[in-house]
Amino acid sequence: MPELPEVETTRRKIEPLLLGRTLTRIEHDAPHKYTDTHKAEGRTVIGIGRRGKYLLLRLAAFEAALAGEDPGDLELLVHLGMTGGFRLEAGPHTRVTLHTDQGAVYFNDPRRFGKVAVVRPGEYAAFPTLDGMGPEPLSEDFGEAEFVKAAASAGAVKPWLLSQKPVSGVGNIYADESLWLSRLHPAQKKLTAEEASRLHAAIREVMAAAVAAGGSTLGDGTYQQHDGEAGQFQVHHHAYARTGEPCERCGTPIEKIVLAQRGTHFCPHCQQLQPR
Template sequence: MPELPEVETTRRKIEPLLLGRTILEVQHDAPHKYRDTHLAAGRRVTGLSRRGKYLMLHLAAAEAATDSPHDLEFVVHLGMTGGFRLEGGKHTRVTLRTDAGDLYFDDPRRFGKMAVVRPGEYEGMPTLAAMGPEPLSDDFREEDFAALAAQAGAVKPWLLSQKPVSGVGNIYADESLWMAGLHPTQTRLTREEAGRLYHAVRDVMGRAVEAGGSSLGKGEGNYRQHDGLSGLFQHAHTVYGKGGEPCPRCGTPIEKSVVAQRGTHHCPQCQPLRRETV
C-alpha cells in the first residue's frame, strides 16, 4: 500500500508531466469513485502538493466555467494499488488527457479515489480534514507530539490515525516503533518515549522518501514508481515483513501479530510493553 514516501515519489515524478498543462478531459466510468472530475476540464495545473497520502493538483480558475468559477483542487488517493503510468493497460481506471499528452491511473484493486473540490473543502474526506502535520516539515514539533502522545491509547493505531502526524502507514509505523524501542500497543508515552518516537518517525520517513519508497513482492499491483522502477526502501526494512527472522539489533526472532486489524511486527526484546504503574 502506498504510504507517504511512495506518494511523495509519485508527486515528484508526475510534477514535470502536469505542471503548467491544461487538463482537457478526465475519462473514467466510475463517477462515485472519481467525483466531480468534469470540473477539471479546461483548467491549468498550477502546482502539485501532498498532504499525508493524498496528492493535490492545484487547478487555476477557468474563465469560461460557470458551474464553478473558482480555483479548484484535484485530490487523489492512491488506495492500495493505485499509481500513474505513461501507458494505459488492463488496469487503467482513469485517463487524464492534457494538452501535452495522456497520463493513466492504474489501480488493479480499485481502492483509489479522486475528487475535485474547492481548495481545503474536505467534507467527505474525514482523514484529510483532520490530518496532522507533515513529518518532515517544521510544523511537526516534538513538544506538540509529546503532549498528544501522553494522552494517547495504543501507540500504533494512534500513529495510523494520521492525527498526530500525517502519512505514517503500516510499514513505517512498525519501522518507527522498532527504532524507538516501543511496543505497538504501548499507551500514554512518557516524554522520553515520545521524544524517541518523534525522532524515529522523522528519520524513517526521511530515509524512505530519499530511497523512493518501498516495493514489496513481485506481483502486479504492488507499489512501483510510475516509470516501473522499484523503490529501494524495502532493502532497509528492519522488522516489517520479517516475522520469525532475527532482530537486527538483538537477534531475537521478530514477532508477528495483529494490532488494530493490521499485520504488525515487533521485537519482543527491544520493544517490551511497559506496564503502567498505578
C-alpha cells in the same frame, strides 16, 4: 501502501508530466467513485502538492465562469489506495485517464481502492481523514513538545499513529519501522516524555530515509513509478514483513501480531510492553 514516501515519490515523478498542462478531458466509468472530475476539464495544472497520503493538483481558475461552473481555483485530489499509480500507457487496470493538451496520463489501480475527486482548495469534509490530518512529519509543524504532550494520554501507540491525527502519512510499514527504531511496543499506551521524544525523532529519521530511497516496493511489486522504477527502502526494513528473521539489534526473532486489524511486526526483546 502507498504511504507518505511512496506518494511523495509519485508527486515528484508526475510533476513534469502534468505541471503546466491543461486537462482537456478526464475519462472513467465510475462517476460515483471518481467525483466531479468534469469540473477539472479545461483547467491548467498550476501546482502539484501532497498532504499525507493524498496528492493535490492545483487547477487554475477560469477567467470567467463557464457553463455555470465555479470560476475559482479547484484541486484534483488523488488517493492512491493500496495499488494505485500513474502510467504512460493504458492497461487492464486503468481506471482514470487524464487527457491533456500534450498527451495522456493513466491512473491504474488493480484493487480499485483509489480515489479521484475535484474539490475547492481546503474543503475536505467529504474526506475526513484528510480534513483532520495532523502535521507533516518532515515539516517544522511536527513539533516535539506537542507530540510528547499528546502521546502522554494516547491509547495503543501504533493505532494512534495510523489514525493520521498526531502526524500525517505514517501507515503500517513506517509505523512498524519507527516503533522498532524507538524501541517501543506497538501496543504501548501513555508514552513517557522520553519515549515520545524517541518516537518523534524516529519518525523523522525513518520518513526522511524512506523518501530519499523512493519508498518501499514489496514482494507483490504493485508499487512502482510510471518509468518502472521501484522503491529501495524495503532493503532497510528492520521489522516490517521480517517475521521470524533475527532482530538486527539483539538477534531475537521478529514477531507478528494483529493490532487494530493490521499486521504488526516487532522485536519482543527490544520492544517490551510496559505495564501502565
